[in-house]
Amino acid sequence: MAKKDSYHEFLKHDFNKLFEGIKLGDVQRHFLRSRWLDQVLWMEAKANLSRNRHYFLRITTIVGGVILPALVSLNINTTLKVNNIETNTRLRDVIIWSTFGLSQVVAISAAIEEFFHYGERWRHYRRTVESLKTQGWQFSQLTGHYRNYTNHEQAFNLFAGQVEDIIQRDVEIYATQVVQEKKEEQQSQENYMVIPNTKITNLEEKKEEK
DSSP states (O other), rough: OOOHHHHHHHHHHHHHHHHSSSSOOOOHHHIIIIIIIIIHHHHHHHHHHHHHHHHHHHHHHHHHHHHHHHHHHHHHHOOOOSSSHHHHHHHHHHHHEEEHHHHHHHHHHHHHHHHHHHHHHHHHHHHHHHHHHHHHHHHHHHHGGGTOOSSSSHHHHHHHHHHHHHHHHHHHHHHHHHHHHHHHHHHHHHHHHHHHHHHHHHHOOOOOOO
């Protein structure tokens, strides 16, 4: 937690120090801090959070998926060479419950990752925040899109427009993903409802034939 906070503070301090050396008006400086820097820090935090959750869930699913077959093979094996029958029974109970518990953990972690799409969110936030950083550095050095301007005040309108375009694309992509996820969820629910209805229809047809 301290490491994440220290990097967050480093970015904030580093960019504020960069702004101090740029000749801009008060309104323009307010935009830099309240719009551009605020979005950079927020998306950086969201990208790191999504990455950590994606890694945790994926590693849990992978490691659990590797261990499960070994537990299943031990569970199937009925010739455990243990002299004490009570110990044998107790050991089998431990294996059975361990297999059941681990299978639930693997299924839940995979379901959470599938539902929230942390991997996609991580890559989405990372692309957006890096685009914002690129615009900030190019603007500060008057390179890239701003190479034809002689000072930052002249280039500021273009910079503000680029920042707003990036944020707007981010909102549109996020909204599209949310709509797509809702459609997929609705489709899965409809498919779940169709299967029982099909079975009931088949039973009614068989009764009519009789």
